[in-house]
Amino acid sequence: MGVPRSKIPWYPTVDYARCNLCEGDPQCLKFCPHGVYAFEEDPKKLAVKNPDNCVVFCRSCRKVCAADALSFRDKAEVLAAIQKLREEKNQ
Ligand code: SF4
Ligand code: SF4
Numbered sequence: 001m002g003v004p005r006s007k008i009p010w011y012p013t014v015d016y017a018r019c020n021l022c023e024g025d026p027q028c029l030k031f032c033p034h035g036v037y038a039f040e041e042d043p044k045k046l047a048v049k050n051p052d053n054c055v056v057f058c059r060s061c062r063k064v065c066a067a068d069a070l071s072f073r074d075k076a077e078v079l080a081a082i083q084k085l086r087e088e089k090n091q
Helices: 026-033 060-064 075-089
Strands: 036-040 045-046
Touching: 026 060, 060 075
Parallel strands: none
Antiparallel strands: 036 045
8 A cells, every 4th residue: 555554544443332242252353364353351342452454445344243333434535545645655
């Protein structure tokens, strides 16, 4: 992408009003091979522990969330943000 990953705002957001932790067996955590999610014990909660590990424009884990609790920013918005960062870098 030509810009530092940490500046790209692409990662899952968890709607905690919907997330039921898959009744103790978080499917998104199992599914993602990049260690983005972590399970916190006290209190029990799904955390987005490593947002920068999320593959930019991947949304695959949404498919395994039966509670529809995962969301991502609008792709066009994020593309525009990346473009802006690139322009700033080249100035
Ligand atoms: S798959 Fe959905 S409901 Fe299950 S732990 Fe992840 S966000 Fe929560
Ligand atoms: S969108 Fe892809 S890379 Fe990001 S957390 Fe979900 S499965 Fe992992």
